[in-house]
Amino acid sequence: MTSKTTPGLRLAVVLCCFSDDRRGELDRAVRAARGQLSPETDELVVVVDHNESLRDWLTDRFPEGVTVVPNREERGLSGARNTGVAATEADVVVFLDDDAALRPGGLEAVRRAFADDTVVAIGGAVHPRWQSGAAPAWFPEEFGWVVGCDYRGLPPDGSEIRNPIGAAMAVRRDALLKAGGFSHRLGRVGSVPAGCEETLMGIELRRLFPESRIVRIEDFAVDHNVPRSRANLRYFTDRCLHEGRSKAILSAMVGAGAGLSSERSFVLRTLSTGIARNLLRTVTGTPSAFTRAIVIVLGLFVTAFGTVSRTLTGGRPQVSQPVLGLAAAESPVTEDELVSVVIATVGRPSLLDTVHAVLAQTHRNLELLVIDNRPQQGLASALVAEIDDPRLRVVEEPVPGVSAARNRGAAHARGRLIAFTDDDARPDPDWVAHAVSTFAADTNGVVGIVTGRVLGTAAATVEQEWFEEAKIFDKGADATIWALRHEGTTDELGAYGEHGPFFPFTAGECGSGNNMVFRRSALVSIGGFDERLGTGTPTRGGEDLDAFRAAILDGWAIAYDPHAIVRHYHRDNMDDLRIQSYGYGTGMAASLTKLVLSGPSGAWAVVRRLPRGLHMLLAPTSAKNVDLPREWPWELRLREAWGYVAGPCLFLRSRRARVERLDLT
Known part of the structure; x- marks a missing residue:
């Protein structure tokens, strides 16, 4: 892996988008990132996932300072990200969600992190910005990942992590290319809430570069929009189910030991203590805490069910729809x-x-x-x-x-x-x-x-x-x-x-x-x-x-x-x-x-x-x-x-x- 740690480190911010319904959030994300770019060395690439009208809108909206390209691979977030990587030759690629606005100083924190030769990738802090004003009373903080945000149980600032959260992550481009980019077998496609492509990326990076580190940098932070459509129990269970299925696919690809290593610790330490904490708060006079304890159990059950069901049927020989x-x-x-x-x-x-x-x-x-x-x-x-x-x-x-x-x-x-x-x-x-x-x-x-x-x-x-x-x-x-x-x-x-x-x-x-x-x-x-x-x-x-x-x-x-x-x-x-x-x-x-x-x-x-x-x-x-x-x-x-x-x-x-x-x- 070639490390470039000079002050002229070249960054490429890659934003992937697919929906016309999120134009307002996308506009905010593009402007927040563009305001932190160094004109001499950095670039901003927006990849549009098979949506011609959205691509035309972006081209008109940002005639300068933004490179707008269509997803040249299979439809989905993984293909869009790979297209973004191919569209730049920067040293480090910074991936942001199209509804995540970079906080001030975020890219400077990225530069400081990659001044360390041993750092191959970083994950940022992803703060939820609930459209409803606050999280629902029943929503447990241990399940912030359901809406693509930070959650209780994450390691502290500067700690090593297995993989970053996709809404705010940065990777050395040459290392990511050697790892094969993002897998199309995993990741969100349109509105289907699948995931785990960042997990596979992290596992591959550690396999290829065993002396390298993936670290959490909280100064590299974004505000991630959480629409009202995700602040309900139906989306919660649907996301948990698809996450479980993605975990099964990941485990089949890399082995259960690597694919589920962090999840075991999360269940044993974070979820178990989360249930206990909320039950205790119920006794001390917080009625909604009991509901959160029940939702933790529900989320764990649905995610496990998704993993087991996908494992049992994942290799079933079946006829696809015509390709x-x-x-x-x-x-x-x-x-x-x-x-x-x-x-x-x-x-x-x-x-x-x-x-x-x-x-x-x-x-x-x-x-x-x-x-x-x-x-x-x-x-x-x-x-x-x-x-x-x-x-x-x-x-x-x-x-x-x-x-x-x-x-x-x-x-x-x-x-x-x-x-x-x-x-x-x-x-x-x-x-x-x-x-x-x-x-x-x-x-x-x-x-x-x-x-x-x-x-x-x-x-x-x-x-x-x-x-x-x-x-x-x-x-x-x-x-x-x-x-x-x-x-x-x-x-x-x-x-x-x-x-x-x-x-x-x-x-x-x-x-x-x-x-x-x-x-x-x-x-x-x-x-x-x-x-x-x-x-x-x-x-x-x-x-x-x-x-x-x-x-x-x-x-x-x-x-x-x-x-x-x-x-x-x-x-x-x-x-x-x-x-x-x-x-x-x-x-x-x-x-x-x-x-x-x-x-x-x-x-x-x-x-x-x-x-x-x-x-x-x-x-x-x-x-x-x-x-x-x-x-x-x-x-x-x-x-x-x-x-x-x-x-x-x-x-x-x-x-x-x-x-x-x-x-x-």
Whole structure:
């Protein structure tokens, strides 16, 4: 992380807005922030979340001194904030709510805080400004977070905190980018009162920068408007329910230890004493105190119910509504679209050929991100050190595993299309161009992923000949669409693929991880790659198939374009083939184990398909085995079968290792 602590520290204030009903509050927030900016170094960015009339009003209202931009990501607060970060190159980004007016001296307090190299982020003091004049008598001060404000139980000024309150927080921009910004799986969308995106940000910052601090600075203060519509019990319970659901999603992403660490202390210390205090005040003659005690219990129960119910149903495989609203909200993909190509690597010598092949693409508007997954060795940087091309960047990801590396690449990618290939593959010169053309032909915006054909780079050994003949990577010469619904795509994209007995829960027919291009909004909607799966983890694979399955279940289509070709260096000896075959089994079984553990519906989806699945795995005439060459050794089949047996245990080991790693941060 680069720290800049000079007096010329550049600040960017980012305000996100979506509603015409809050124009008065927004005007007040913009003017309060603008009055504290340093004209020489600072800037004010207002991001409008898919509301053209509000954007036009802001542009007319503030013709100078304010940069007004539309949310360029998926609708919601997380996407708007990410857009704001991308719109500036300031050292520190200050996030304020559109109904939170900065108090005098707030930005100066931000500058003082970041003069400390160890501070990576800060949270301010958020004071409620009730439209009704005061909080309702029944409202407990322990639940100030329900209305986005401070609450009893917060640490004192200058203390370390896990995460800030979103209405007033500031983060070093380079650190936030490395953490991947804000997750679209969390956070408010329109008027839906979800949250926890700041919590995930705080956890990621501490994981990436374990020596850094997130601190509470009370001089960095705002007055946060609380409208009458939020001063009622219905909003209170609705907010608690959505907070509980967000906590469940967060815990699934980072582990319950990290996701609920502060909440346990809050319940045991703050809420329990809050109940006792209010009951005592009831005895001493404050009747409303008894109501507050009851509301504390109610809030705790509703939040817990939201967490438990979302945990039990969160992994349920279900069919989304058509995603036309997601992709159609974006501008159409053009033939000159910026494409971000991501290569995860541990520094294998073959990386150099892959990099040269990507930089030689006929589609010139691209950037290449090489993700060094063993940065302590520095092999990747050394391999590409002599390449002088401004499109090439090397990004470090110390957490082992191809999924973590790919997620890091996606977080740094600037393009709406993010392509992935391996460091032992060589894309054909028109690989990217064909993938872009497929997305451009998707006029309805239903295609979330484009996969392509994978052929061998050479067949110098009999083992490579076996692998090529087996068509393990090669999915054939016919353009195919894979989706739950046979609707929404144009004929030129191909015919719809036949649904096999395990579709889409294995998804191997859709393509492979060494040749896949994601629409960013699709990758965001599934939460990226599962970092418990893939090469570099105990499971050894399965992360690409898991992503394909998640995208299809989320309502996206996958387009297989046989003209988008990547050449892969197939394993040239039996020892490597044994390892690879075992990894295919462990990865697939681990991915299915994840589905089984997601809930009753997921478990049933797998169990009821097991008889047909076993037939497909073992029968020589099944679709899986019919293409295997006659010489294909039975030893390799047995290795793969043993991988299926070991996969569930390896997934549990990988899940436990990830939780322990996150808990340590």
